[in-house]
Amino acid sequence: MGLRSRPESLAVASLLAATGGFVDAHTFLARGGVLAGAQTGNIILLAAAAGGGDVAKALSHVPSIFAFMVGVLLTEVMAGDRVRRLLRRPVRVVLLLQVVVLVAVGFIPRAPDISVTNSLTGAAVAFAAAMQFSVFRSVRGLSYTSTFASGNLRSFIEATYRWVRGRGGPTGGRQAGDLGAVLLSFVAGAVIGGFATDAWGVRAIWVAPVVLLAVLALLVVETRRLERA
Template sequence: MATIRHHPEAIGVGLLLSAVGGYLDAYTYVGYGGVFANAQTGNVVLLAIGLIRGEFAEALRHVPPLLSFLVGLGVAESLARPWARRTLRRPARVVLGTEALVLALVALIALPNTVVTVAVAFVAALQVSTFKKVGDVPYNATVTTGNLRSLVAEFANWWADRVSGARRRFGVLAGIVLSFAGGAAVGAALTLTTGRFAGLLPAVAVLVALTAIAVETRRREREER
């Protein structure tokens, strides 16, 4: 599988993007009709439950973000192709810039629920396809299930087998899981109190991550000259 970004993230960027991932799921679920932006497993389950109950209108609300997520994955795959990289010199920055812009727009403009969930699901798919590693630790910034599995595996490697580096990787994954949960908690709280304007905080957080990546890229390029 092609990848947009070939360099792993610093731990701070990984934690920040994970917090944004949890935040956005809470933001759309609490503020926009019980629909997830990132957790498409949840959308599929809720879609199936609604269909079985005969609540077709309720069930079909979960289809647009699911389809938008798939489109976002397809766009991300296209951005990773050589022809796209010749056109966009910094595709990872384009992804984060697009995400920040979309989040700011949905926070500042009153839009229908479906438009918001479709837009957020699209940029969430771009993010999950772009940022995949913190150091040498594979992770998912938008869905925590795989991170939990890896967390337990690294704990076993550290505690039972004394594998070199497992304790550090366990710590990184624990931080990522906690950041995701913390982001979800903050997202729920702010959405309940400020409504759509809660989308401004993750937009700022994404811009911070973008700035950190740009600074690190410039530093690395200077060292390679």
């Protein structure tokens, strides 16, 4: 099953989705057209560049794809009994690790689009995105993704259709609303990421750790409330 958080509140899921959209927009604009969380996009861009004979451009996407795989693998390792005995709150550790990675990336100067610097920077951000993708998967009982939008868009359309047709049950409207909120948060994060990158360059990435720290604070508050209940 891997390392997963308990079902997130809508506030936590929306903030995570906004972070996912923000980071992807930022890395695409500031780090040579490499995507952080949407690895489908990286694979397509790699294949298109390779098909067009641009080997250097194709290879620039490889580190991000590989780092994403490593991030997913690490969350699986952290789900093991030995690690969980050492880490009382592994989900919080994942968030703090993301914060450290994203803060560090903001200190790396902007480089030419096709460069070792951009490839490694994109890989670091993809690693952080992979951990977020692997750990946070459920909002109030609904499956969702916080680092890309395709699955959420499909789920939103399905939930809305069931609700309109009267097949969603008593929570049908809420489910459609939750998925719609997550989708809008992702889009809003991407838009803000574009504006922030244009204004602040590579340092715009520091917006994401601030949001993740807010997520961490919300998780701490929600956990304490549940433990007292």
